[in-house]
Amino acid sequence: ASVAGGDEKLVVKDYFNTAGFERWKRIYGEAEDVNSVQLDIRQGHAQTVEKTLSLLARDGSIQGLSFCDAGCGTGSLAIPLALRGATVFASDISSSMVAEAERRAREALKSDPALQLPKFSAQDLESLSGKYHTVACLDVLIHYPQDKADGMIRHLASLAESRLIISFAPKTWYYSLLKRIGELFPGPSKATRAYLHAEEDVEAALRAAGWIVRNRDMTATRFYFSRLLEAVPVGSA
Ligand code: SAM
DSSP: OOOTTSOHHHHHHHHHHTHHHHHHHHHTSOOSOOOHHHHHHHHHHHHHHHHHHHHHHTTOOOTTOEEEEETOTTTTTHHHHHHTTOEEEEEESOHHHHHHHHHHHHHHHTTOTTSOOOEEEEOOGGGOOSOEEEEEEESOGGGSOHHHHHHHHHHHHHHEEEEEEEEEOBOOHHHHHHHHTTOSSOGGGGGSOOOOBOHHHHHHHHHHTTEEEEEEEEEEOSSOEEEEEEEEETTOO
C-alpha cells in the first residue's frame, strides 16, 4: 500500500511492530523456514554486519568503547559488539524489535557474566541524545526519502564522537532500473516504500555535518544490496 501523504514514520513503526516484525525476525534469524529470497537477504545482511565488524577492527579492539546502534532491529550488530566487550546502547522505533533484540542478547551473552548486556530502548533515532564513541545505523535509511535522511544523518553525526557507520541501498542507474521493473524488494517487504539513496547525497549530508568518508564497502547479492560508509570527523581522517 502506498503511504503517499501519510506519516511515513508512523507507517514504518506500525509495520515493524506487526507484519514487518514477523518477516524480519525470521530473515535476521537462523530458522530454516525461509524462502530463497529471504535466505538471500539473510546472507547479504550478514555480510554487511561482518564488514562492519572488520571495519571496526581496523582501528583495534572495541573493548570498552561506547556504541550507539540506531535502528538495531533484532540486534544483529548490537550483540556481536557486546560480545567483543563494547558498551552498547541499542534502540529501535519498534518495541517488538527491541524486545526480540534483548531476548537474543540475553541468550547470546549468558555464558559470560563479564560481558555487559546492551542497554535497549524503544525510540526513534531522531529522539536519541548523548555522545557515543561510535554510532552505527545499518539498513534503516531505506525507509526514508533523501530529504528525511539528511536530517537523520545530521542527527546521528551529532551523537558520534569518533566514528559513524551508515549503510543504505545505493541509488545507481542499475538498481533504479531493477526497482522499477520489480526485481528488487520482492514479497511483502513492499508493504512499506523502499528508498534508494545516491551515495553523493549521503556524503553531502555527512560533509555538511563535518564528517568525511574514510572507508567504504558494498554488499550485493541477488536481492540484497547495501553500501557501507565509515565516516570520521573532518580533520581526523
Ligand atoms: N539495523 C538492523 C540490522 O541491520 O540488522 C535492522 C535493519 S531493518 C531493515 C530496519 C530497522 O529500522 C527496523 O527494525 C525498523 O524498526 C527500524 N527503524 C525504522 N525507522 C526508524 C527510525 N526512525 N528510528 C529508529 N529505528 C527505525
